[in-house]
Amino acid sequence: MKRITYLVLVIGMIVCATALNGCIHPDDAERASPPDGGAYLNSTNIDCMDCHTVQYFTIKDGSGRHAHLNCTFCHIQHGYQPDCRTCHPDTHGTGIQGCGICHPDPHAPELRINDSHINDSICQPCHLPQYDAIDKGTGRHSKLKCDLCHVQHGYLPSCEDCHGLFHGSDVTECDDCHDPHVPESIEFDYGNNSECARCHHTVIEETFAREHTKHADLSCYMCHPLHAETLMCIDCHPGHSTGMSMRDCRNCHRIGHVPTDILYSPDSAETKSGLCVDCHAKPFNTMYESESEHRYIECVECHPIHDTTIVCEVCHTMGPSHGTECVACHDSAHDTIP
Template sequence: MGMTALVAGAADPKLTLGNTDCVKCHTAAPDAIAANGGAHKTQVSCQDCHAGHPPTVKKIIPACSQCHSGKPHYSLSACLRCHNNPHTPKIIKLANNITDECLTCHTQQIVKLKQVKSKHSALACSFCHNTHGKIPQCTQCHKPHSPDMTAVDCKRCHQAHMPTAVTYPSDTANKMCASCHKKAFEMHSKTDTKHKGVNCVTCHKDKHKTIPSCQGCHGVPHPARMMARFTKCGDCHNIAHDLNRWDAGTLKQTGADKDEAIKLPKKSKKK
């Protein structure tokens, strides 16, 4: 009786079917729409898309263009290739090895991938983003530099589409650098110079492996004669993380003779 009434209702314009009629048989679709239906939940009814019911209506699956007209936002031959469940249109599962379609909208990402070559450059977009809008955890593929690092820490220094162009935010903690640069961190922590109170990123700012110019902070701290002889601060201060410590024979290595050699304070020659 129930199905007969539904079919009769579809054929008889005097009878109007509602969502409550459809859910008597079709239980899965309403649950999906209720959870993730988007505009399909709030702005349309079953009858807006499915204009009838077999046998009186044969084509009950509508074309997306029936409502979604205009220029498509992806260069795909069929909307359902990404929106594979029309009842949950915003949950987009991407097929394997998709890249070109993604670039229809996401143009800057490919520019970055080509600008700084890395292993990421050869991967398809859908290798990482198998669901549209999903940002994967870096630790799915990559081991953290140290046990106390989390996936959140990765993105503080590494850009996803330019992972080898490492940059640091100004509030990066020294312990982040210490996870790799253990010797430098230990030396910096024990020094009695003013550098002890300076964060790693104050000197090594902007990007990884930046070697700063000492003059940027210190200007020309020594007499002209001394600076003329030792043109680089590192000629004497060759261990930047502990400026009062240098290797034995530093002056001899620079070529200074007895008349021009600069006598260094005894306390400076500590090991």
């Protein structure tokens, strides 16, 4: 009797295992090989919903191309999981093998990767130019993670989200000048000054518009071949002396757009006469070689602003014995010895 009972139990277990075959797949079990013909060719997705609800709604609510497919297009036999490369052999090149690294859910491969343990290097194989640009960049974007801006694959944020309208409300197309991955590298139409004016209109208004010089008729790139780069004055203009450097030029010509504005400090402790000698050698030498007391004062004491001269009365008291016309006796203020 016991033998019959055991035999019935064994037969029952075999029947149950056979009935459940295909619904239970241990993780370490080998996936079934695709059969010669499909077992569910006439099935629709709704037939799979009772047991595969999560997958059903993932496909149904998806926005990618998989959302339009029937379950049996990929799963031609229950339990069979195809290789992505069967349909997508070289989507990202032959070097990409592990599709699941970036597309963890094959039912919605268009969805983002949401794994904080995965670093930006997973983006490199498919987005090599962008990855290299960020990796070699020197700006603040080079320190950011890809998904800080691209919170979902394919999503392109607006620069305004983080930076606002940095150059004002009339400049809204940031990518006209900036590569978003390397925004510090500015690219623009070198022959179109109006592009520069969009961001630098204040400088133009305060210089070229205020005083039209020969520089105002040049293209910006003549002096700025690259953004934020300025050529040296002596690249185009010979110095006032052979030993002049760019720093010497900027001592007087502080605004390159309006070089005719000669600016310097009127304080004799800061501006020494040696600064003037390159352009005004003749009056400097006359004063230096004279025996008058003027040789001991700095040029700025009489010329606090370029091309202006204070009147003699500021320093010298006029009296009846000397008269009021200084030049009647003193031919030159640089050599006051009659």
